[in-house]
Amino acid sequence: MTPIEFAESKQDEFLNELLDFLRIPSISTDKESAPDVRRAADWLVSHLKGIGLKTVELHETGGHPIVYAEHLEAPGKPTVLLYGHYDVQPPDPLELWESPPFEPVVKDGKIFARGATDDKGQSFAHVKGLEAHLKATGTLPVNVKILIEGEEEVGSVHLDPWVEANREKLSCDAVLISDSSMYARGLPAIMYSLRGLAYFEIEIEGADHDLHSGLFGGAIPNPINELGRLIASFHDEKGHIAIPGFYDAVRELSQEERDGFAALPFDESEFVGSTGATAGKGEAGFTSLERVWARPTLDFNGIIGGFTGEGAKTVLPSKVRAKFSCRLVPDQTPKAIEELVAAHIRQTVHPSLKVKIEFHHGGRPVMTERDHFAVNSAMGALKKAWGVDPVFIRGGGSIPVVATFSDVLKVPTVLIGLGLNDDRLHSPNEKFDLENFFNGIKTSVYLWDELAQS
Amino acid sequence: MTPIEFAESKQDEFLNELLDFLRIPSISTDKESAPDVRRAADWLVSHLKGIGLKTVELHETGGHPIVYAEHLEAPGKPTVLLYGHYDVQPPDPLELWESPPFEPVVKDGKIFARGATDDKGQSFAHVKGLEAHLKATGTLPVNVKILIEGEEEVGSVHLDPWVEANREKLSCDAVLISDSSMYARGLPAIMYSLRGLAYFEIEIEGADHDLHSGLFGGAIPNPINELGRLIASFHDEKGHIAIPGFYDAVRELSQEERDGFAALPFDESEFVGSTGATAGKGEAGFTSLERVWARPTLDFNGIIGGFTGEGAKTVLPSKVRAKFSCRLVPDQTPKAIEELVAAHIRQTVHPSLKVKIEFHHGGRPVMTERDHFAVNSAMGALKKAWGVDPVFIRGGGSIPVVATFSDVLKVPTVLIGLGLNDDRLHSPNEKFDLENFFNGIKTSVYLWDELAQS
Ligand SMILES: [Zn+2]
Ligand SMILES: [Zn+2]
Numbered sequence: 001m002t003p004i005e006f007a008e009s010k011q012d013e014f015l016n017e018l019l020d021f022l023r024i025p026s027i028s029t030d031k032e033s034a035p036d037v038r039r040a041a042d043w044l045v046s047h048l049k050g051i052g053l054k055t056v057e058l059h060e061t062g063g064h065p066i067v068y069a070e071h072l073e074a075p076g077k078p079t080v081l082l083y084g085h086y087d088v089q090p091p092d093p094l095e096l097w098e099s100p101p102f103e104p105v106v107k108d109g110k111i112f113a114r115g116a117t118d119d120k121g122q123s124f125a126h127v128k129g130l131e132a133h134l135k136a137t138g139t140l141p142v143n144v145k146i147l148i149e150g151e152e153e154v155g156s157v158h159l160d161p162w163v164e165a166n167r168e169k170l171s172c173d174a175v176l177i178s179d180s181s182m183y184a185r186g187l188p189a190i191m192y193s194l195r196g197l198a199y200f201e202i203e204i205e206g207a208d209h210d211l212h213s214g215l216f217g218g219a220i221p222n223p224i225n226e227l228g229r230l231i232a233s234f235h236d237e238k239g240h241i242a243i244p245g246f247y248d249a250v251r252e253l254s255q256e257e258r259d260g261f262a263a264l265p266f267d268e269s270e271f272v273g274s275t276g277a278t279a280g281k282g283e284a285g286f287t288s289l290e291r292v293w294a295r296p297t298l299d300f301n302g303i304i305g306g307f308t309g310e311g312a313k314t315v316l317p318s319k320v321r322a323k324f325s326c327r328l329v330p331d332q333t334p335k336a337i338e339e340l341v342a343a344h345i346r347q348t349v350h351p352s353l354k355v356k357i358e359f360h361h362g363g364r365p366v367m368t369e370r371d372h373f374a375v376n377s378a379m380g381a382l383k384k385a386w387g388v389d390p391v392f393i394r395g396g397g398s399i400p401v402v403a404t405f406s407d408v409l410k411v412p413t414v415l416i417g418l419g420l421n422d423d424r425l426h427s428p429n430e431k432f433d434l435e436n437f438f439n440g441i442k443t444s445v446y447l448w449d450e451l452a453q454s
Numbered sequence: 455m456t457p458i459e460f461a462e463s464k465q466d467e468f469l470n471e472l473l474d475f476l477r478i479p480s481i482s483t484d485k486e487s488a489p490d491v492r493r494a495a496d497w498l499v500s501h502l503k504g505i506g507l508k509t510v511e512l513h514e515t516g517g518h519p520i521v522y523a524e525h526l527e528a529p530g531k532p533t534v535l536l537y538g539h540y541d542v543q544p545p546d547p548l549e550l551w552e553s554p555p556f557e558p559v560v561k562d563g564k565i566f567a568r569g570a571t572d573d574k575g576q577s578f579a580h581v582k583g584l585e586a587h588l589k590a591t592g593t594l595p596v597n598v599k600i601l602i603e604g605e606e607e608v609g610s611v612h613l614d615p616w617v618e619a620n621r622e623k624l625s626c627d628a629v630l631i632s633d634s635s636m637y638a639r640g641l642p643a644i645m646y647s648l649r650g651l652a653y654f655e656i657e658i659e660g661a662d663h664d665l666h667s668g669l670f671g672g673a674i675p676n677p678i679n680e681l682g683r684l685i686a687s688f689h690d691e692k693g694h695i696a697i698p699g700f701y702d703a704v705r706e707l708s709q710e711e712r713d714g715f716a717a718l719p720f721d722e723s724e725f726v727g728s729t730g731a732t733a734g735k736g737e738a739g740f741t742s743l744e745r746v747w748a749r750p751t752l753d754f755n756g757i758i759g760g761f762t763g764e765g766a767k768t769v770l771p772s773k774v775r776a777k778f779s780c781r782l783v784p785d786q787t788p789k790a791i792e793e794l795v796a797a798h799i800r801q802t803v804h805p806s807l808k809v810k811i812e813f814h815h816g817g818r819p820v821m822t823e824r825d826h827f828a829v830n831s832a833m834g835a836l837k838k839a840w841g842v843d844p845v846f847i848r849g850g851g852s853i854p855v856v857a858t859f860s861d862v863l864k865v866p867t868v869l870i871g872l873g874l875n876d877d878r879l880h881s882p883n884e885k886f887d888l889e890n891f892f893n894g895i896k897t898s899v900y901l902w903d904e905l906a907q908s
Contacts, residue, residue, distance in 0.1 A: 195668060199766040208730025214649060214851020217753045217781050218745040220726070221735035224754035224776070225689065231682020272674070276662025276772075279806035281675035291672040299671045300678035301769050306756030307777060312653045312814035314779055314851075315755050318730075322678070323761060325768055327671050352733035360766035397668020397768075 003132040003445045011438055014128045015106070017047070018437065021086075021120050022104040022113040028064055028087035028154045037150050040086045041065045044148060051131035052138075053146070061158035064150030068169075071130075072143040077452050079143035080374065081172040081409075083401060084123025084179065085152035088115035089426045096428035109434045116432035118425035122178040122418045123148055125437055129444020141452035145172055152179075156401055163408050174374035175405045176447075178440065180417035183391050184265060188382040188443075190375055191415035193293070193394040194402055196328035196365030198337040199301075201358040202227075203321045204349060210306070211316040221352045223320045224305050231322075233348050234298050238284035241298050241326075243344045249332045251367070253294050260392055261289045293394035296332060298341075300324040323360075327396065334362030363398045368412035377450035378414050385442040416443065457586040457899045465892055468582045469560070471501070472891065475540075475574050476558040476567040482518055482541035482608045491604050494540045495519045498602060505585035506592075507600070515612035518604030522623075525584075526597040531906050533597035534828065535626040535863070537855060538577025538633060539606035542569035543880045550882035563888045570886035572879035576632040576872045577602055579891055583898020595906035599626055606633075610855055617862050628828035629859045630901075632894065634871035637847050638719060642836040642897075644829055645869035647747070647848040648856055650782035650819030652791040653755075655812040656681075657775045658803060664760070665770040675806045677774045678759055685776075687802050688752050692738035695752050695780075697798045703786045705821070707748050714846055715743045747848035751781040752795075777814075781850065788816030818857045822866035831904035832868050839896040870897065 001009070026040035027033040041058060048056045048069045059066040064087060072079065091101035091114045099105045104113035111121065133140050147170070149159050163170060183189035206221035236242045271288055272280045282291040291297075305320025307313040326337055342357050349355045368375060370392060382390040395415070402413045418440035424430045455463070480494035481487040495512060502510045502523045513520040518541060526533065545555035545568045553559045558567035565575065587594050601624065603613050617624060637643035660675040690696045725742055726734045736745040745751075759774025761767040780791055796811050803809045822829060824846060836844040849869070856867045872894035878884045 197768065199768070201766075206729075206731050206735075211729055212851065213751070213753050213755065213779065214781065214849070216729060216746065217850065218749050218751040219734050219736045219742040220729050220731050221733075222753045224757050224778075225685060225752075228682045228685020228754070229689075231679060232686030235679065235683075275660075275665055275670060275674050277660050277674050277806060278808065279675070280673050281660075281804060281806040282673045288673040292670065295672050297667070297672035298679075299667050299676045299770055300682070300760065301667065301767060302760030302762045302771065303678050303774060304758050304762040306754065308756045308758040308775075312655075312777065312779070313755060314651065314653070316753055317756065320757065321762075323766065324678075325667065325766070327668065350735060352731060352735040354732065395668070396671065397666060 001136050003136040004442065006136040007128065007132040007441050007445050014441065015434070015437070018111070018121060018124050019104045021124060022111070022115055023102055025102045026087050026115070026150065027090050028151050029090055034064070037064045037087055041067050041150055044086055048127065048146065051127065052134040053130070059162065061162055063158045066150070066159070066162060067148040069146040070144065071140050073139050074141060074143050074452065077142045078174070078373070078454065079145065079172040080451055081145045081147060081170060081175045082126050083175055083177045084126070084148045085119045085150065086123070086148050087150045087153050088118070088120065089153050091428070093428065098429055106434065110431040111434065111437065112429060112431045114430055116430050117419040117423040118430065119152065119179045121432040121437055122440065125418055125440030126178060126444045128441045129448065132441070132445045133448055141448050144448070145170060159401060160404050163404055167408055170409055172409065172411055174372070174411055175409070175413040176374070176416065177399070177402070177413055178416050178418045179399070180395070180415055181419040181421050181423065182417050183393050185420055186386065187388065188386045188390040189393045189417060190378050190382070190390055191393050191395050191417065192370055192375060193330060193367040194365060194398055195396055196332065196334060196363045196403065197325055197398050198328060198334040198341070198362040199323070199325040199360035200341060201321065201323050201360060202345065203319055203356040205319040205354040206352070207316070207318050210318050213314040213316040217316050220316060221350065222316060223353055224317060226350060226353050227320050227322060230345060230348050231300065233344070239282050240284070241296065243340050245340050246296070246337070249336065250296060251330045253290060257294070258290065261287065261293070264289070264391060264393070292396040294329055296329050297327040298324060328365045330365045330367040333364060338362070363400050364403045364407065366402050366406050366413065368414060372412055373454040374412070374414045374451065377447060377454050378416050380450040381443050381446035382416065384446045385439045418443070455590050457590040458896065460590040461582065461586040461895050461899050468895065469888070469891070472565070472575060472578050473558045475578060476565070476569055477556055479556045480541050480569070480604065481544050482605050483544055488518070491518045491541055495521050495604055498540055502581065502600065505581065506588040507584070513616065515616055517612045520604065520613070520616060521602040523600040524598065525594050527593050528595060528597050528906065531596045532628070532827070532908065533599065533626040534905060535599045535601060535624055535629045535859070536580055537629055537631045538580070538602045539573045539604065540577070540602050541604045541607050542572070542574065543607050545882070547882065552883055560888065564885040565888065565891065566883060566885045568884055570884050571873040571877040572884065573606065573633045575886040575891055576894065579872055579894030580632060580898045582895045583902065586895070586899045587902055595902050598902070599624060613855060614858050617858055621862055624863055626863065626865055628826070628865055629863070629867040630828070630870065631853070631856070631867055632870050632872045633853070634849070634869055635873040635875050635877065636871050637845050639874055640840065641719070641842065642840045642844040643847045643871060644832055644836070644844055645847050645849050645871065646824055646829060647784060647821040648819060648852055649850050650786065650788060650817045650857065651779055651852050652782060652788040652795070652816040653777070653779040653814035654795060655775065655777050655814060656799065657773055657810040659773040659808040660806070661770070661772050664772050667768040667770040671770050674770060675804065676770060677807055678771060680804060680807050681774050681776060684799060684802050685754065687798070693736055694738070695750065697794050699794050700750070700791070703790065704750060705784045707744060711748070712744065715741065715747070718743070718845060746850040748783055750783050750786060752778060754778040782819045784819045784821040787818060792816070817852045817854050818861065820856050820860050820867065822868060826866055827908040828866070828868045828905065831901060831908050832870050834904040835897050835900035836870065838900045839893045872897070
């Protein structure tokens with residue numbers, strides 16, 4: 001029996017095992033759930049041992065444990081690190097679930113449960129892909145390391161230092177993650193780039209206490225008026241960011257990328273309509289997909305100052321605080337952008353006002369070259385499993401762990417989303433289509449072979 | 455004995471009466487103090503009867519009562535309406551008072567108590583001025599109406615309808631108010647103009663729910679970014695308000711006014727320093743006094759939107775709300791300014807965002823001509839009482855009741871501040887200098903004669 005035949009013959013068992021895994025309420029944000037989070041880790045350890053991986057370990061982190069495994073029996077072949085997470089989001093609001101979040105049900109060809117797609121289902125598909133090889137052939141065609149953490153939904157707080165401390169142990173040629181979505185139903189995709197982030201907090205102060213606008217208004221600086229001036233100065237009329245040097249490190253989209261994105265099925269009015277906005281708005285000369293995937297931004301995230309209660313109070317406020325952040329694209333770095341933005345702020349704000357700038361934790365944008373061997377392998381595996389040509393996509397958000405792997409392990413990450421955009425991750429009635437689970441397992445089976453042949 | 459001799463002979467008794475008045479904790483904001491507020495009104499009614507006024511009435515309003523009196527025994531002479539308030543601010547924070555707020559003490563030539571200057575002391579000085587005439591001559595040289603309300607510190611909520619309903623009863627040639635300050639110690643002043651107000655609340659909405667800035671940032675409008683653009687559009691580089699038509703109705707300062715203001719003792723660095731601001735900032739071409747007294751403004755009062763908690767959250771906010779207000783100068787009207795500002799907003803905000811504009815209650819700016827007979831009389835009385843030439847000043851804030859008298863009774867108001875800028879009204883250790891109380895009484899005694907001769 002080939003690995004793919006094995007996988008096809010075991011679908012019912014694999015599904016039941018996933019349902020068992022989903023029954024463990026491993027909510028990492030919830031302190032009371034800590035024993036359940038550990039139970040999920042233990043379940044995974046014994047499961048990984050059961051499928052025949054050589055080494056399986058549970059690592060304490062100070063928070064929820066990391067499950068680590070490896071099977072390095074293919075000398076001369078590439079080494080791939082598979083990353084996933086076994087923790088899940090809280091299920092609130094509970095009353096909106098049609099069936100209890102931790103009592104998985106299969107209905108209309110979908111598995112309904114918290115964690116079904118994010119990320120128990122997706123990472124379990126790879127575990128089953130590995131099992132198919134191990135059971136059918138007694139080994140794996142490539143060297144595999146597996147890292148499944150329990151704190152992704154709480155910001156992977158202990159992961160970075162653990163990766164740093166285990167740099168040698170984790171050394172590999174590429175990282176593989178399935179914790180996102182295909183481009184659309186039936187249309188698999190490789191995500192080869194993610195945006196980074198630089199996050200700022202700013203406080204502008206005029207008077208050192210709130211003043212009466214009748215007694216002082218017009219003669220003493222108003223920090224909200226001034227912050228408005230600053231906000232306006234960040235963009236020009238065409239939606240370009242007007243900070244000197246801001247675009248210097250931006251890798252412009254290639255014609256191939258633009259053509260590829262333009263060819264994707266994309267309904268602009270559906271995209272805008274899903275947000276409830278009247279119309280899209282952004283940098284002139286770029287499509288919505290290009291704006292979100294491949295252009296840097298500067299968006300205010302929050303603002304507060306002065307009198308915000310009911311009714312009218314004629315206060316000339318002392319200060320205003322705001323948070324804003326730049327989504328970055330390759331090859332911008334948070335550090336360089338922080339410096340440019342801070343210099344622009346200092347230059348723009350009138351000297352009669354005091355300015356404090358704070359830098360929150362940012363993240364580097366990442367890009368995996370589209371001709372990397374692991375990308376080629378993933379494209380091949382997806383095509384075999386789904387029977388269609390996969391597409392290249394980028395991501396507008398950040399996956400911090402990808403930047404960590406890039407920074408610490410110096411290897412690219414290949415993102416193979418096995419979910420769908422309507423999977424309702426982080427929301428009630430999260431689901432994972434059976435088709436995606438089973439084709440995900442097939443993808444994984446093919447992938448290890450493709451990697452071995454690359 | 456002349457009225458002025460009578461007043462001088464009775465200083466001790468007048469002081470003791472004021473201390474009695476100050477002992478009544480007539481805190482209008484505090485529901486539990488309602489019986490004390492009424493006790494103050496009753497005390498005033500019996501006191502006004504006691505000094506010999508013809509008619510003294512207590513009027514129910516639905517809130518705290520209005521004390522009204524009149525003495526109309528000078529046919530052919532002007533009729534003057536004296537306005538004051540017998541309610542006081544809450545005394546909090548109590549622990550900062552050096553002596554209990556409602557146990558008045560006289561120390562270092564000053565009366566310390568809540569309400570000492572605002573407005574029991576100042577209005578009582580006029581009551582004593584009237585008493586001096588009534589006791590010394592048996593009558594008053596002019597026709598006098600007295601309106602002392604109990605809700606000034608809660609926005610005079612029942613006064614406007616009462617004035618409307620008693621338009622005939624209150625008809626007069628001028629209104630007189632002492633509820634403010636002299637320009638400086640020893641330098642009496644007539645305030646002949648107050649700024650008005652137009653108060654706005656605005657909400658700008660992009661998406662109809664908060665979005666993830668990674669998935670949508672750059673392609674969907676950001677309401678805070680857009681509000682910043684709007685805020686910036688309200689002023690030009692020189693601090694002028696850049697709304698078309700905004701200055702059309704502004705009565706420009708006369709050279710006489712500018713010269714007068716420039717001659718006033720005014721320490722710019724003290725003015726700015728008292729606010730804690732690094733430097734003043736305002737409309738180019740005007741001094742701080744001119745900016746505050748005679749130029750319209752547009753100041754943001756408060757703003758809130760998006761994520762305002764601790765730390766960083768990469769939200770693309772759905773909406774932002776802000777309050778802002780224009781101080782108006784003669785002959786601007788709130789209605790016209792509301793229309794101009796709203797038109798500018800609708801023209802400026804990008805059509806991809808929804809805008810809601812709300813108008814809060816505003817107030818008309820007021821100006822009393824400097825050659826009005828009541829102004830001349832007040833100048834004369836102040837000069838006699840204080841022995842120096844009084845100065846003309848304007849006020850940057852609003853006194854809503856002045857606009858009411860102007861709108862409903864169609865008469866000008868003369869503002870004769872008897873307090874000092876360091877009287878700490880609305881703060882702990884409020885005080886009223888004995889010199890100001892006694893010279894205030896003298897001012898009042900002279901004033902009724904001056905008005906009779908005008
Ligand atoms: Zn996830
Ligand atoms: Zn007052």
